[in-house]
Amino acid sequence: MIKPFSARELLARIRALLDKARFRRVARRALRDGERRFQEMIDALPAAVYLTDAEGRLTHFNQAAVEFSGRVPELGTDQWCVSWKLYYPDGTPMPHDRCPMAVALKEGRSVRGVEAIAERPDGKRIWFEPFPTPLRDSEGRVIGGINMLLDITDRKRASEAQGKLAAIVEFSDDAIIGKDLAGVITSWNRGAERLFGYTEQEAIGRPVTMLFPPERLEEEPRILELIRRGEPIEHYETVRRRKDGTLLDISLTVSPVRDERGPIVGISKIARDITARKRVEAALRESEERRRRDLERALQTEREITETIQRSLLPERLPQIEGIHLAARYIAASPEAAVGGDFYDVFNLPNDHIGLVIGDVAGHGVQAASVMGQVRTLVRAYGHEGHPPAIVIDRVNRLLGRGEMVTLLYLVLDTVSGHLTYANAGHPPPLVIAPDGTARYVYGVDPPLVGGSHQYKNFSTTVAPTSTVILYTDGLVESEKSIDRGLTRLAEVSTENAAAELEDLANAIVNTLEEAERRDDVALLAFRLQPIDPKLFRTVLPNVPHSLPTLRYSFRRWLEAGGVPEQDAFDIVVACCEAGTNVVEHAYDPDGGSFEIEARRDRDRVVIWIRDKGKWRARPENGGGHGLAIIHQLMDSVEVIQGPGGTTVRLERRLRLLARV
Amino acid sequence: MISTIQIRSQHGVIVATLPPETDLNNIQDVRTQLIASLHASATALIIDLSNSTYLDSKGIRLLMELEQHLQTSQQPFRLVVPLESHLARLLDIAGVPIARDESVAAALQSILRTTTGPPKTSRSLP
Numbered sequence: 085m086i087k088p089f090s091a092r093e094l095l096a097r098i099r100a101l102l103d104k105a106r107f108r109r110v111a112r113r114a115l116r117d118g119e120r121r122f123q124e125m126i127d128a129l130p131a132a133v134y135l136t137d138a139e140g141r142l143t144h145f146n147q148a149a150v151e152f153s154g155r156v157p158e159l160g161t162d163q164w165c166v167s168w169k170l171y172y173p174d175g176t177p178m179p180h181d182r183c184p185m186a187v188a189l190k191e192g193r194s195v196r197g198v199e200a201i202a203e204r205p206d207g208k209r210i211w212f213e214p215f216p217t218p219l220r221d222s223e224g225r226v227i228g229g230i231n232m233l234l235d236i237t238d239r240k241r242a243s244e245a246q247g248k249l250a251a252i253v254e255f256s257d258d259a260i261i262g263k264d265l266a267g268v269i270t271s272w273n274r275g276a277e278r279l280f281g282y283t284e285q286e287a288i289g290r291p292v293t294m295l296f297p298p299e300r301l302e303e304e305p306r307i308l309e310l311i312r313r314g315e316p317i318e319h320y321e322t323v324r325r326r327k328d329g330t331l332l333d334i335s336l337t338v339s340p341v342r343d344e345r346g347p348i349v350g351i352s353k354i355a356r357d358i359t360a361r362k363r364v365e366a367a368l369r370e371s372e373e374r375r376r377r378d379l380e381r382a383l384q385t386e387r388e389i390t391e392t393i394q395r396s397l398l399p400e401r402l403p404q405i406e407g408i409h410l411a412a413r414y415i416a417a418s419p420e421a422a423v424g425g426d427f428y429d430v431f432n433l434p435n436d437h438i439g440l441v442i443g444d445v446a447g448h449g450v451q452a453a454s455v456m457g458q459v460r461t462l463v464r465a466y467g468h469e470g471h472p473p474a475i476v477i478d479r480v481n482r483l484l485g486r487g488e489m490v491t492l493l494y495l496v497l498d499t500v501s502g503h504l505t506y507a508n509a510g511h512p513p514p515l516v517i518a519p520d521g522t523a524r525y526v527y528g529v530d531p532p533l534v535g536g537s538h539q540y541k542n543f544s545t546t547v548a549p550t551s552t553v554i555l556y557t558d559g560l561v562e563s564e565k566s567i568d569r570g571l572t573r574l575a576e577v578s579t580e581n582a583a584a585e586l587e588d589l590a591n592a593i594v595n596t597l598e599e600a601e602r603r604d605d606v607a608l609l610a611f612r613l614q615p616i617d618p619k620l621f622r623t624v625l626p627n628v629p630h631s632l633p634t635l636r637y638s639f640r641r642w643l644e645a646g647g648v649p650e651q652d653a654f655d656i657v658v659a660c661c662e663a664g665t666n667v668v669e670h671a672y673d674p675d676g677g678s679f680e681i682e683a684r685r686d687r688d689r690v691v692i693w694i695r696d697k698g699k700w701r702a703r704p705e706n707g708g709g710h711g712l713a714i715i716h717q718l719m720d721s722v723e724v725i726q727g728p729g730g731t732t733v734r735l736e737r738r739l740r741l742l743a744r745v
Numbered sequence: 746m747i748s749t750i751q752i753r754s755q756h757g758v759i760v761a762t763l764p765p766e767t768d769l770n771n772i773q774d775v776r777t778q779l780i781a782s783l784h785a786s787a788t789a790l791i792i793d794l795s796n797s798t799y800l801d802s803k804g805i806r807l808l809m810e811l812e813q814h815l816q817t818s819q820q821p822f823r824l825v826v827p828l829e830s831h832l833a834r835l836l837d838i839a840g841v842p843i844a845r846d847e848s849v850a851a852a853l854q855s856i857l858r859t860t861t862g863p864p865k866t867s868r869s870l871p
Contacts, residue, residue, distance in 0.1 A: 468747050629769040654831040710802035717838045
């Protein structure tokens with residue numbers, strides 16, 4: 085930057101030379117040389133400089149003045165200034181004859197410390213500071229002027245931006261904190277004061293970590309590290325501590341502060357209080373979570389209740405009945421789905437009959453499961469009373485609550501003759517598969533149970549030995565696009581697997597169900613009549629009281645099938661069951677274990693072996709004594725063989741009435 | 746198996762019908778219900794076995810116990826069992842010493858004939 089006084093010095097010397105030149109040609113020549121050299125010096129200056137005569141008319145300008153004004157000024161025409169248009173700092177237009185150079189020439193003084201704005205023809209505005217100085221002759225008359233225009237646009241813009249920024253920072257609701265690279269607070273706005281409770285005086289010069297809760301102190305080195313690498317941190321949610329110790333949830337934006345040359349010289353932090361937002365978020369999350377938990381718990385509880393009811397209602401294991409194979413499957417629609425009201429049941433009836441039940445209560449959940457429980461109990465109770473299926477179903481219907489709907493199929497099978505009596509309340513038809521694989525649905529159906537009264541009908545058919553009967557709920561056949569197709573598929577699969585073991589047949593049927601197709605629960609109950617070998621009876625039963633009726637029915641059925649007269653059969657069954665009672669009652673292992681009954685028929689003689697793993701005891705003072713006494717009365721021979729692995733009771737009976745015949 | 750026994754009172758006589766089958770499965774329930782039915786004002790007990798097809802040694806023992814008890818309290822006790830039934834034969838084999846009738850009506854008649862005959866006098870103890 086050129087100093088105006090050095091120019092003046094120069095001019096003074098020039099003036100001195102000028103005075104002398106009046107008198108001397110040498111001096112005149114020297115002046116011309118000096119003027120030329122003076123102009124050359126001006127031209128070499130980097131700042132805009134121009135000269136005028138006493139009226140302000142342009143006599144000379146340098147290249148920098150061309151660049152400054154954005155135009156090529158006209159010598160002798162342009163007056164007062166090289167600039168195209170001028171404005172006062174407040175933006176109002178400034179006439180050229182009032183510009184600082186005009187003032188300097190008119191008033192004969194140098195003008196300093198003013199600023200103005202020049203507009204170039206291309207519209208660009210330039211803040212500048214002029215340094216106008218009048219030039220005088222040796223008598224002190226103003227003969228012209230020199231002006232230098234210093235471009236201060238960048239400085240102006242910077243300070244303007246700084247002012248705006250300061251205002252923004254000062255009045256921001258956010259806490260804006262400056263810190264140096266060592267983490268010492270260098271600036272602290274009112275937002276920071278409000279948010280953290282420290283005044284500017286308290287905060288500046290202290291480490292920013294005074295705002296950190298102890299467990300968050302390790303965040304600071306990480307923040308500094310990121311900033312040093314030039315990575316800004318945006319909306320980082322963390323916790324800070326107020327002066328009073330309370331904790332604040334804040335969202336932090338941290339950015340590096342660079343000087344104009346680029347290196348990072350500090351760090352600016354903007355902290356926003358998000359405690360309220362956090363609190364709302366947390367409350368929302370918590371209430372949602374609680375709602376979800378409650379709902380889940382409620383659903384879980386209901387599912388557990390329902391499953392418990394259902395499990396307790398479905399037979400724990402199917403009864404073992406000599407000559408009948410039974411298989412059952414229960415498949416829930418999906419683990420998430422509510423438990424359905426599908427059920428099945430098998431129970432012994434007097435005189436070698438068994439009752440088979442399959443049903444489907446409309447709806448799901450606890451309600452359906454409890455209705456299913458009632459229906460199952462009622463069918464058992466009425467069935468045990470010996471009523472034919474139609475009567476049983478009618479009675480169940482009368483006791484059913486209004487609004488419930490149940491499909492129910494109840495069959496009574498004579499295990500000796502294969503005669504099947506059934507009544508069907510709206511349930512899909514049973515499928516009978518003959519030994520040769522021929523499948524036929526057994527139709528004959530009445531409306532579902534809806535409460536009230538309906539005249540249900542008994543239907544009957546006969547099932548040949550080795551035939552299989554399949555009972556199922558609609559979930560098995562409805563998964564196909566139409567029920568007819570489902571029924572066709574079931575018949576096809578059953579025919580293909582007619583020769584398979586009953587368990588395998590059940591698996592094959594269930595496996596035809598695609599996982600995705602299971603929209604409903606599926607219950608399946610299948611039974612197959614086995615031919616009876618009249619020479620050999622063998623069964624293994626668990627050590628539980630319920631094995632006793634099972635033994636009675638199956639054993640009687642075997643005896644009858646072999647043509648053993650009724651009275652002999654009764655006595656043998658009673659003796660055998662007394663022995664069984666003793667085993668069950670004095671079971672070696674009360675939680676488990678089983679006993680085996682084997683019987684052989686040899687013309688007019690029946691020999692029975694009852695084997696268990698316990699120690700057979702006969703105590704005369706209780707029922708065991710009576711039992712043993714009765715066995716001795718009924719049998720021709722009773723042997724109790726104690727072995728290392730358990731006890732075998734061998735009973736033998738001569739068929740008296742047969743012998744008499 | 747059915748555990749419920751039907752109990753009714755006719756002319757002060759308790760008539761209890763046992764379920765079709767009595768064995769280890771239901772003997773406790775049957776015992777409890779029978780004993781509960783024997784209130785002090787009952788003049789006599791009839792156990793109806795005409796619907797029963799099976800009675801095991803536990804059931805037979807229960808009948809014997811009741812017989813002993815009722816004999817002490819001088820309350821007549823009769824069984825209803827069809828004479829030619831398997832059950833009747835079983836009771837014979839087991840040596841059950843309880844008077845039997847073919848029907849509840851016959852049993853009632855037998856009891857009423859005894860109790861409405863000569864004024865009831867206490868049996869002399871041996």
